Structure formats: C-alpha cells, structure tokens
Amino acid sequence: MIRNTKFFFKGHLITLILILIIGFSCSNYKTSISIQFPKVCEPIQITKEGKDHFFASYYGINSFSQNQKYVTVLETDIKYRLPTECDTATLGLVDLKSLEFIPIAKTTAWNFQQGCMAHWLGSNPDSLIIYNDIRDGKFVSVILNVHTIKEKKIIPYPISAVSPNGKEAVSINFSRLRKTRDSYGYGGNGQDAKLDKVFPEDDGLFILDLETGKKKLLVSFQDIKELVPEVPNDGLEYFNHTLFSREGSKIFWLARARPNRNTTAFTINRDGTNLKKCFPDGWGGSHFDWLNDEELMVTAEYKKQQYGHVLFTVGDKDYKRLGNGILDYDGHGTFSPDGKWMVTDTYPKNGLKEQKIFLMDMESETVLPIGRFPQPEKYKKKWRCDIHCRWSPKGNMIGFNSTHSGSRQAYIIRLKN
Incomplete structure (x- = not known):
C-alpha cells in the first residue's frame, strides 16, 4: 500500500562511510563508523479509511499504554477546516494486535x-488516561479508566503536559491560544482569554495537582515581560508547547507574541524557582524534547544564522547543533526512552512535497533516513x-501521522535489533 512512497534501509549492521554517505570533511570525523542501527520495518497503517484518524496528543507525548497493547487515537469526520466547539471527535484505543478501534469517549x-x-x-499507565474536554461550556480535563469506561475525576482546568509520575500537570489558557494561534487552541469560550491585557498578572503557566484538582500559578505573563521582545500595543503574549523533563523536576515552554510570533524559550523548576531563558535573544525556538532532566533539544536559529536541532544543558551557554549538518532545519525531534536515538521529521518543502523521517544515533550523530511520505495539497493549510x-515506552515502535494515502491516518514503524 505504501511501498512506493517511502524508502528504508533494512540491514542489521550498517557501516556508514560518512564522507561518502553524507558528504562531510574527514578532518572533523573518523573515516568510518560502524553503527548498529535497528532493522526498520515497513510502516503499518493502524487506522482504517472512511474517517480521519490521528494520535490524540502532541508529538513526543507517549500515546502507548505501558504494556504497548494500545495507543490513543482521535477519530473525526472533519477534514479541511479547523474544528469548533460544536465538532465532536471520538477518542479511542487502537488494539495494536487486532488493529481494532475501540471508542472510549467523546x-x-x-x-x-x-x-x-x-x-x-x-x-496507572495501562488503565488511566487524562484528556481535555468541554463540560458546561468550560474547558476541563477528564481522568478516565479506559477499560471500565468510567470517569474517575474531572479537573476544572485543561492540561497541556503531565508529569512522569502522573500526579501533576501543566495548564495554559487555550482560549487565549485560539485567539493568538488558532490551530492550537480550542473553540468556544471555555476560559477567559483576557484579550484586553498584553501581559496579564493572573494568567500564564499553571501547575495542577491531579489528586486535589487545585492549581497554582507558576509564572505569569507579567513575570516574563522584561525577558521577551517588546510586543506591539495591539499584540498579545501567549504560552504554548509545555513539557516536563524526564524525571519531572523541570518544565519547558515557549512564550510567544502575536502578531509576529516572536519566541522565547523558558525553563523553570517544578516548584516555581529558577526561571531561565534557554537561548540568547533572537534565536527563537520551535520544537523540543528533554533528553534527561538537564539536557534539552530545541529547534532554533543557532547563532541567528542557521536553524537546527540544538542540544544544550539548561543554564549553560554551550550549544551544539545535532546531526552533522543533516538536521539543519525545523523538525519535530524526540528522543527514545533510553536516549540512544532521536527521531525527527521534515515539513513538505521539497519539490515532491514529501515529509521525511530520520533516525539519528546520539553517540555518533549519524543520520539514517527511514521514510518519505507525500502530503496532498488539500492537507496543507491550518x-x-x-x-x-x-516513541513507545520500550523504544521499539515509532508512531506517526500521515496523509499520503489521501486521508489522515495513524501509523507505526516497528524497530528490531
């Protein structure tokens, strides 16, 4: 079904001669490096045509149950427009053995x-999930047992990231996000967007106690006012893209502004201390992942000259572009659970309008192309x-979304050592 739309290298042991394969000067690299890449199996479409499907969270967020029997997927009839608060999507599990879609919520x-x-x-990573919904006109998050289909708790705030231990979550203003970057917010008036204030004192980055349902403001918009580029009088500062570190001690997020989307990347300790900017002014920031509790990868404009996947330690000024020049672009990079690999993708900017997937060995930074998928023109707007x-919890599967079949569907790639 997709054999002609992608390419794979399948050898168990791939000896890569860097000067020949990726064209680098041997003055900076060994002449050859033996890399034990896993065997990359052909992608498996895990959802069926007829409706559109995609993974039910942002990239880099675990969609797999801990036992890797199920993944969380959304099913929708909406295709070529942004959803509104009147558009219902079905949240379901895909059984990775039978490929059955099991509806569990709306x-x-x-x-x-x-x-x-x-x-x-x-x-309880095999039974409990949390997801966002609208109840009585308000944005909330729902804790659900996926097997009994019983709601365990409703938290009166939406979530944008969850701590590794499942006890805390980050919350932001999705109504404000809808007004500042509409394809990432939610329709409706589920929160007060505070559109009359560029830097509200009572809104920003919140941490939620998922046991009590209480929230605490960690960083307000006013707190970062002097740390970000000046915003025009008709502009609005907003927060998006939040993520706990691997052990949960820190939180990363992006502060951005409408209309020109000036971006500043921040980290803060979970207790609200040690607020730090990640990059010098002008580097911006886009996509990201934590390698551990100290090291981050963010795609940014390195030295204001070259966009790339930039690895650094929080608080240090030693920034490193990953991929030996191959990954000098804005992609959605994310690390395997053991930190050995990074997988990333591209936007469909080449002549064939293909989205590509690359796997990188973190030790040698050798890059292996593992897929290419053309994107139809009708799926190229907001x-x-x-x-x-x-990644799956065991690091032996990679899930991704694609429209190369003509509709939006979810896929997995199995990796075998």
Whole structure:
C-alpha cells in the first residue's frame, strides 16, 4: 500500500562511510563508523479509511499504554477546516494486535496539531488516561479508566503536559491560544482569554495537582515581560508547547507574541524557582524534547544564522547543533526512552512535497533516513497533518501521522535489533 512512497534501509549492521554517505570533511570525523542501527520495518497503517484518524496528543507525548497493547487515537469526520466547539471527535484505543478501534469517549476540546492532549497517567499507565474536554461550556480535563469506561475525576482546568509520575500537570489558557494561534487552541469560550491585557498578572503557566484538582500559578505573563521582545500595543503574549523533563523536576515552554510570533524559550523548576531563558535573544525556538532532566533539544536559529536541532544543558551557554549538518532545519525531534536515538521529521518543502523521517544515533550523530511520505495539497493549510513522531515506552515502535494515502491516518514503524 505504501511501498512506493517511502524508502528504508533494512540491514542489521550498517557501516556508514560518512564522507561518502553524507558528504562531510574527514578532518572533523573518523573515516568510518560502524553503527548498529535497528532493522526498520515497513510502516503499518493502524487506522482504517472512511474517517480521519490521528494520535490524540502532541508529538513526543507517549500515546502507548505501558504494556504497548494500545495507543490513543482521535477519530473525526472533519477534514479541511479547523474544528469548533460544536465538532465532536471520538477518542479511542487502537488494539495494536487486532488493529481494532475501540471508542472510549467523546470530546469537543481538540485540534489537529495536539489532539485532546491525551496522556497515559504514570500512576496507572495501562488503565488511566487524562484528556481535555468541554463540560458546561468550560474547558476541563477528564481522568478516565479506559477499560471500565468510567470517569474517575474531572479537573476544572485543561492540561497541556503531565508529569512522569502522573500526579501533576501543566495548564495554559487555550482560549487565549485560539485567539493568538488558532490551530492550537480550542473553540468556544471555555476560559477567559483576557484579550484586553498584553501581559496579564493572573494568567500564564499553571501547575495542577491531579489528586486535589487545585492549581497554582507558576509564572505569569507579567513575570516574563522584561525577558521577551517588546510586543506591539495591539499584540498579545501567549504560552504554548509545555513539557516536563524526564524525571519531572523541570518544565519547558515557549512564550510567544502575536502578531509576529516572536519566541522565547523558558525553563523553570517544578516548584516555581529558577526561571531561565534557554537561548540568547533572537534565536527563537520551535520544537523540543528533554533528553534527561538537564539536557534539552530545541529547534532554533543557532547563532541567528542557521536553524537546527540544538542540544544544550539548561543554564549553560554551550550549544551544539545535532546531526552533522543533516538536521539543519525545523523538525519535530524526540528522543527514545533510553536516549540512544532521536527521531525527527521534515515539513513538505521539497519539490515532491514529501515529509521525511530520520533516525539519528546520539553517540555518533549519524543520520539514517527511514521514510518519505507525500502530503496532498488539500492537507496543507491550518488543518495540515504533521508527521509528529512519538516513541513507545520500550523504544521499539515509532508512531506517526500521515496523509499520503489521501486521508489522515495513524501509523507505526516497528524497530528490531
């Protein structure tokens, strides 16, 4: 079905002669390096045509149950426009053995980029999930047992990231996000967007206690006013793209502004201390992942000269572009659970309008292309379908979205040693 739309290298042991394969000067690299890349199997379409499907959270967020029997997926009839608060999507599980789609809930708080932000909860990662919804006109998050289909708790705030232990979550203003970057927010008036204030003192980055349902403001918009580029009087500062570090001690997020989307990347300790900018002014920032609790990868404009996948330690000024020049672009990079690999993708900017997937060995930074998928023209606006790779807990599967079949569907690639 997809054999002619991608390419794979399948050898168990691939000896890569860097000067021949990726064209680098041997003055900076060994003449040859033996890399034990895993065997990359052909992608498996895990959802069926007829309706559009995609993973129910942002890239890099675990969509797999801990036992890797199920993944969380959204099903929708909406294709070529942004969803509104009147558009219901079905949240379901795909059984990775039978490929059956099992409906478990409905939600009206979702978008094509980040789904309904479904997370498996670390306290019970085979049974409990949390996802966003609209109840009585308000944005909330729902903790659900996927097997009994019983709601365990409704938190009166939406979530954008969940801590590894499943006890805390980050919350932002999705109504404000809808007004500042509409393809990432939710329709409706589920929160006060505070559109009359460029830097509100009572809004920003919140942390939620998922046991008590209480929230605490960690960083307000006013707190970062002097740390970000000046915003025009008709502009609005907004927060998006939040993520806990691997052990949960820190939180990363992006502060951006409408209308020109000036971007500043920040980290802060989970307790609200040690607020730090990640990059010098003008580097911006886009996509990201934590390698551990100290090291981050963010795609940014390195030295204001070259966009790339930039690895650094929080608080240090030693920035390193990953990929030996191959990954000098804005992609959605995310690390395997053991930190050995990084998978990333591209936007469809080449002449064939293909989205590509690359796997990189973190030790040698050798890059292996593992797939290419053409994107139809009708999926290239605000309802675009990014590849958005994500790892399984055991690191032997990569999930991604694609429209190369003519509709939006979810896929997995199995990796075998």
